[in-house]
Amino acid sequence: MHTTWLPFEWIVAIRFLREGRLQTLFIIAGVALGVAVIVFMSALISGLQTGFIRRVLSAQGHIQLLPPKEVTRLLRMGASARPGEVEAATVQVPLQRLKSIDQWQAVAQQIRSMPEVLVVSPVAGGSALVVRGVASRAVSLVGIEPALYYRVVNLPDKIVQGSADLTGSEMLVGTELAADLGVRVGDKLRLSTANGADTTLAIAGIFDLGNKAANGRSTFVSLRTAQSLLALPGGVTSMDVTVRDVYAAEVVAQRITAATGVDADSWISTNAELFTAITAQNTSNDAIRFFVGLSVAFGIASVLAVVVVQKSREIGILRAMGISRGQVMRVFLLQGGLLAGLGSVAGSLLGVGVLVLWQRSVHNPDGTPLFALVLEPALFGQALALATVTGLAAALAPARRAARLDPVVAIHG
Structure with missing residues (x-):
C-alpha cells in the first residue's frame, strides 16, 4: 500500500x-x-x-377547535332574603347545547394564515337516529366538506365498498353499522335528529376505521346535510386542523387559542398517556x-x-x-x-x-x-x-x- x-x-x-x-x-x-x-x-x-x-391520527386531526362551553350560573334567593342574612347560592351545571363556533369562517381564515398550519376542515357533528324498517341505531352524525376533510382523515383509503364521493343525498356508514342494519351500497336509510328533522339518504360507501365501536356508530354526510339536520344553518360544531410538525401540535393549539379565543385541543393533550x-x-x-x-x-x-x-x-x-x-x-x-x-x-x-x-x-x-x-x-x-x-x-x-x-x-x- x-x-x-x-x-x-x-x-x-x-x-x-x-x-x-x-x-x-x-x-x-x-x-x-x-x-x-x-x-x-x-x-x-x-x-x-x-x-x-x-x-x-388516522381518524382525527392534529388539533380540534371547539366552541366555548356553557358556564355555570348562580341561582340566588334575591328579594326573599331578609336583612342581615347571608344569601345562599346553588351552583347548577348548565346543559351543554349543540352550538356553532362563532364567526367560524373568519376564524378558519385566520388559522390558515399561520405558517405551521396545513389544512382547516369545518365539521358539523351531533347525535342522530338511523332507521331502516323496524331497526334503528343511535349514531354519531359527522357533516364534512370532502375536499378538505379527506386531507385531514384519509377516508377514501378506508372504504371497503362503494366510494367516498359524497353528495347532499348520500352518506357513508361503517362496516359494523351496515352489518347490524343489513344494508349495502345503494340502500337507503332514514336519519332523524332530536329537533324533529329527518331525511332519507343513500349509502355511497362503507368504511372500516379499524375500530369496531367507531364502525358501529360513525356516519358521514355532507356539511350542508348535517347543518340542516342539526338545525345549524351555516354553522359548524368543530374544526379539524393539521399542522406540519405533529409534535408541535400543542404549541400551535395554544397559539390558536391565544389568537382567536376558540378552545383548541391538540392530539397531544387528548392522548396524554401515549x-x-x-x-x-x-x-x-x-x-x-x-x-x-x-x-x-x-x-x-x-x-x-x-x-x-x-x-x-x-x-x-x-x-x-x-x-x-x-x-x-x-x-x-x-x-x-x-x-x-x-x-x-x-x-x-x-x-x-x-x-x-x-x-x-x-x-x-x-x-x-x-x-x-x-x-x-x-x-x-x-x-x-x-x-x-x-x-x-x-x-x-x-x-x-x-x-x-x-x-x-x-x-x-
Missing part, C-alpha cells in the same frame, strides 16, 4: 494500526456493534412511534446512545493507551528526529478517529441488515409489518458523527500522554 502522498501523521497512524492488526480488528468490531445498536434502536423506535402516531410513552421511549433511546458511546470511548482509550506503551520507543525516536509534540498528538487522535470511523461504517451496515431481517420476521397479527422501516440519512450521519467525536475524545488522553514522553527516557526505556 503506497502512502507517500499522505501527510506524515497519517502514515504513522496507519502503520501503528496495521502493526497491531488483531487489536485494531477487535476495537473496530466493538465500535461496529455499538453503532449497530444505536442505528437499530433509533430506527426501530422511530418506526414504532411513526406507526403509533399514524394509527392515532405522548408520555413516546417521550419515555425517546429518553430511553438517548440513554442507550450515551452508554453505548461511553463503552466505545473506554474501548478506544484502552487500546490506544496500550499502543502508547508498546510504541514508546518508536515515539521517542520520532521525537529525537525532530517531530513535534503536536504531530505526536495528531498521530493518536487520527488513530482514534480512524477506529471510530471504520467501526461506524461497519456498524451502520450491520444495523441496517438486522433491521431488514427483523422487519421481515416480525409481523402484526394481520400480516402487516410491525413497523415502517424508515432509513433516514440523518440517522447514519448522526451515528458517524457520534462515533467519530467519541473516538477523538477517547484518544485525547493517550495522545497527550504520548506527546509528553521524554525522547531520551522513551528510547532507553
Whole structure:
C-alpha cells in the first residue's frame, strides 16, 4: 500500500494500526456493534412511534377547535332574603347545547394564515337516529366538506365498498353499522335528529376505521346535510386542523387559542398517556446512545493507551528526529478517529441488515409489518458523527500522554 502522498501523521497512524492488526480488528468490531445498536434502536423506535402516531391520527386531526362551553350560573334567593342574612347560592351545571363556533369562517381564515398550519376542515357533528324498517341505531352524525376533510382523515383509503364521493343525498356508514342494519351500497336509510328533522339518504360507501365501536356508530354526510339536520344553518360544531410538525401540535393549539379565543385541543393533550410513552421511549433511546458511546470511548482509550506503551520507543525516536509534540498528538487522535470511523461504517451496515431481517420476521397479527422501516440519512450521519467525536475524545488522553514522553527516557526505556 503506497502512502507517500499522505501527510506524515497519517502514515504513522496507519502503520501503528496495521502493526497491531488483531487489536485494531477487535476495537473496530466493538465500535461496529455499538453503532449497530444505536442505528437499530433509533430506527426501530422511530418506526414504532411513526406507526403509533399514524394509527392515532388516522381518524382525527392534529388539533380540534371547539366552541366555548356553557358556564355555570348562580341561582340566588334575591328579594326573599331578609336583612342581615347571608344569601345562599346553588351552583347548577348548565346543559351543554349543540352550538356553532362563532364567526367560524373568519376564524378558519385566520388559522390558515399561520405558517405551521396545513389544512382547516369545518365539521358539523351531533347525535342522530338511523332507521331502516323496524331497526334503528343511535349514531354519531359527522357533516364534512370532502375536499378538505379527506386531507385531514384519509377516508377514501378506508372504504371497503362503494366510494367516498359524497353528495347532499348520500352518506357513508361503517362496516359494523351496515352489518347490524343489513344494508349495502345503494340502500337507503332514514336519519332523524332530536329537533324533529329527518331525511332519507343513500349509502355511497362503507368504511372500516379499524375500530369496531367507531364502525358501529360513525356516519358521514355532507356539511350542508348535517347543518340542516342539526338545525345549524351555516354553522359548524368543530374544526379539524393539521399542522406540519405533529409534535408541535400543542404549541400551535395554544397559539390558536391565544389568537382567536376558540378552545383548541391538540392530539397531544387528548392522548396524554401515549405522548408520555413516546417521550419515555425517546429518553430511553438517548440513554442507550450515551452508554453505548461511553463503552466505545473506554474501548478506544484502552487500546490506544496500550499502543502508547508498546510504541514508546518508536515515539521517542520520532521525537529525537525532530517531530513535534503536536504531530505526536495528531498521530493518536487520527488513530482514534480512524477506529471510530471504520467501526461506524461497519456498524451502520450491520444495523441496517438486522433491521431488514427483523422487519421481515416480525409481523402484526394481520400480516402487516410491525413497523415502517424508515432509513433516514440523518440517522447514519448522526451515528458517524457520534462515533467519530467519541473516538477523538477517547484518544485525547493517550495522545497527550504520548506527546509528553521524554525522547531520551522513551528510547532507553
